[in-house]
Amino acid sequence: MQRNDKGDKEVDSFLPLFIDFTDRTTAAFEDIIADVHYMNCQTESQLHQLVNTTKKLFPSETLQALTGAATGAVAVGDGLMSVACKK
Secondary structure, three states, rough: OOOOOOEEEOOOHHHHHHHEEEEEEHHHHHHHHHHHHHHHHHHHHHHHHHHHHHHHHHHHHHHHHHHHOOOOEEEEEEEEEEOOOOO
């Protein structure tokens, strides 16, 4: 290795390897993040379809599962109308 004016070893041969490594690592992480976002979108879409189908068949049970409270519900179009059960 060559020395510069300050007497330190130059890292000219190491720097391109390090830059290539960081570029490849960054690209790999960006690909992984894109895949995670895609899977998250697909999961949310499937969950949305499942909840929409389930709430039409079992509105009260669906609302109880989503809220964790004892409620009654009636499916009205694409929405649920909640009826609170109080003691």
